[in-house]
């Protein structure tokens with residue numbers, strides 16, 4: 637099975653991806669080098685890289701077998717390259733707590749809380765025609781989250 641995990645920073649992607657890949661006994665792929673090679677510019681207004689999705693899809697042709705891949709841009713992967721896109725969500729108060737622990741400033745935290753309230757990753761994942769599994773990590777441990785996500789899969 638090939639799984640992409642997306643979500644606003646702090647929703648639990650890295651922890652969930654690690655445990656999920658271990659349970660499924662598949663590779664955990666680092667998305668960063670793939671995005672780096674697919675980057676065609678920078679959107680100042682959105683403070684994020686602009687990705688050429690055709691190039692990103694070509695990168696995936698090189699990857700054989702099953703995997704879990706995670707990142708807040710993982711939903712830009714072509715839906716044909718993964719079986720599911722898991723969208724992790726977290727309520728505003730819990731997300732603030734998690735991002736405060738990272739030492740982020742208030743402005744950056746509130747920008748991300750707003751992005752989460754607006755369900756931006758989920759909206760973009762749907763636009764990208766992914767088969768989405770939406771999961772709220774707010775009141776769960778990462779182990780519980782993975783157990784329930786596996787049941788949903």
Ligand SMILES: Nc1ncnc2c1ncn2[C@@H]1O[C@H](COP(=O)(O)OP(=O)(O)O)[C@@H](O)[C@H]1O
Pocket residue numbers: 643644645646647648649650651652734773774775776777778779781
């Ligand atoms: N159910 C959960 N699933 C994943 N992470 C959780 C969960 N509950 C709390 N956390 C915590 O949330 C924080 C952010 O997790 P992380 O995996 O780094 O998020 P992301 O990769 O999406 O930025 C970590 O400190 C993690 O331990």
Ligand SMILES: [Mg+2]
Pocket residue numbers: 649650651
């Ligand atoms: Mg992470």
